[in-house]
Amino acid sequence: MHPKRLIQSSSLLLLGTFLLFLTVAQGTAWAQYHDSLTSGNVLDPDRLSQVDSVLQHYVDEGRVAGVVGLVMQDGEIVYEHAAGWADRESNRRMGTDAIFRIASQTKAITSAAILMLVEEGKINLNDPISRWMPTFENSTVAVQTDTGRAIVPANRPITIEHLLTHTSGISYGGSSLVADLYKEKGLGYGDTYGWYTADDEEPICETMDRLGTLPFVAQPGSDWVYGYNTDILGCVVERVSGLPLDQFFLQRITGPLGMEDTHFFLPPEKEERLATVYTPTEGSNRVLRAPDGPRGQGDYVEGPRRSFAGGAGLLSTARDYARFLEMIRRGGALDGKRYLSPHTIALMTSNQVGDLFSDEGMGFGLGFETSDRLGANGFTSAGTFGWSGAYGTDYEVDPKEDLVTVLMIQVVPYYGSGIREAFESAVYQALVPAE
Numbered sequence: 001m002h003p004k005r006l007i008q009s010s011s012l013l014l015l016g017t018f019l020l021f022l023t024v025a026q027g028t029a030w031a032q033y034h035d036s037l038t039s040g041n042v043l044d045p046d047r048l049s050q051v052d053s054v055l056q057h058y059v060d061e062g063r064v065a066g067v068v069g070l071v072m073q074d075g076e077i078v079y080e081h082a083a084g085w086a087d088r089e090s091n092r093r094m095g096t097d098a099i100f101r102i103a104s105q106t107k108a109i110t111s112a113a114i115l116m117l118v119e120e121g122k123i124n125l126n127d128p129i130s131r132w133m134p135t136f137e138n139s140t141v142a143v144q145t146d147t148g149r150a151i152v153p154a155n156r157p158i159t160i161e162h163l164l165t166h167t168s169g170i171s172y173g174g175s176s177l178v179a180d181l182y183k184e185k186g187l188g189y190g191d192t193y194g195w196y197t198a199d200d201e202e203p204i205c206e207t208m209d210r211l212g213t214l215p216f217v218a219q220p221g222s223d224w225v226y227g228y229n230t231d232i233l234g235c236v237v238e239r240v241s242g243l244p245l246d247q248f249f250l251q252r253i254t255g256p257l258g259m260e261d262t263h264f265f266l267p268p269e270k271e272e273r274l275a276t277v278y279t280p281t282e283g284s285n286r287v288l289r290a291p292d293g294p295r296g297q298g299d300y301v302e303g304p305r306r307s308f309a310g311g312a313g314l315l316s317t318a319r320d321y322a323r324f325l326e327m328i329r330r331g332g333a334l335d336g337k338r339y340l341s342p343h344t345i346a347l348m349t350s351n352q353v354g355d356l357f358s359d360e361g362m363g364f365g366l367g368f369e370t371s372d373r374l375g376a377n378g379f380t381s382a383g384t385f386g387w388s389g390a391y392g393t394d395y396e397v398d399p400k401e402d403l404v405t406v407l408m409i410q411v412v413p414y415y416g417s418g419i420r421e422a423f424e425s426a427v428y429q430a431l432v433p434a435e
Contacts, residue, residue, distance in 0.1 A: 047430035059084035062286035066094035070318040072404040103389035110310035111367025128157035135212025142215040163229040169218035171227035192294035195312040199299040205235040234310020245308040259320040379428035
């Protein structure tokens with residue numbers, strides 16, 4: 001072999017060996033750090049079996065038509081159960097492989113996508129979003145005055161980090177301060193929910209470009225405001241990577257993780273697995289089948305398939321979403337593949353907003369709600385992170401107990417039936433010291 005080729009081959013071998021060592025070392029360091037934090041508790045199978053009757057109780061009372069609950073501990077599925085009906089009117093039973101509209105649970109996956117690009121040096125957390133979304137160059141804020149409303153300039157640029165933490169001041173347009181302006185631009189709450197875009201003919205990034213011309217409801221960095229933040233991040237992913245968001249997810253996250261039933265729009269052959277949406281009845285705990293259209297079933301099968309909304313667009317199963325969460329719980333790696341670094345995961349899952357989100361022990365990281373003390377969020381430990389979706393779905397990751405919990409229902413608007421809290425308490429009462 002030519003000496004130069006020999007040197008190149010040796011260099012590549014050394015580089016490969018170093019990268020392999022680094023990957024193993026990162027995993028070992030994360031495991032050691034993780035082991036120093038965990039409680040050592042295990043889930044008692046007999047006590048955990050009580051979850052069945054808890055879920056069935058809510059079905060029997062008509063508060064939900066059907067439900068899937070899943071619990072993982074230390075990467076193993078220790079509980080998976082379906083109760084009730086995927087479609088009550090046609091007597092189609094709920095199965096553990098049912099597909100659900102997960103709405104805002106999409107946000108965590110989009111946040112992971114944007115942080116992949118940060119790790120690659122393609123964007124920075126403090127970059128102004130106007131670099132990729134020019135209509136946000138001269139952002140404005142609506143403020144209440146004695147005579148009504150005034151529109152003032154934003155006092156600083158909106159950054160990637162503002163969007164990840166929901167501190168940009170951007171809402172879903174439901175506030176009376178801006179509702180009329182948003183409705184004129186086809187945004188906010190009118191015939192649909194502000195977060196719903198599945199029936200849009202235009203790509204989501206055209207919608208977000210239009211959003212940039214509207215006033216927001218708080219100055220960037222001054223308050224925690226829930227809104228279109230993660231939809232904008234999805235557009236940044238598209239414009240930086242050159243890929244549509246569905247393809248970026250497929251190539252970089254859902255595909256490698258084996259999340260085969262996670263889609264923005266459902267393949268027709270999977271339609272029979274899609275759970276039906278129900279809606280609460282006024283003055284009653286019982287739910288009825290929601291209407292077709294944007295305020296009910298949505299256009300996730302027959303829709304235009306053009307709006308890949310990073311804030312609320314995905315459908316998934318309990319198992320699929322648990323795979324994603326397990327990767328996060330394990331510090332950004334799963335089954336030998338690394339998606340994000342442990343340091344990035346720590347930023348995602350720890351409070352980055354002080355008391356802007358809550359002054360009662362809850363916070364918000366780069367994509368997740370965080371529990372900063374025991375008792376701040378039900379039974380969950382300090383360090384737990386999670387979120388939910390507008391159709392009633394919910395998840396929590398408790399690193400101290402090695403837990404991932406996923407609860408899937410389809411009720412919109414979600415009315416606080418109590419099933420989330422009951423599921424959580426039934427799981428946590430099963431935690432006992434290892435013998």
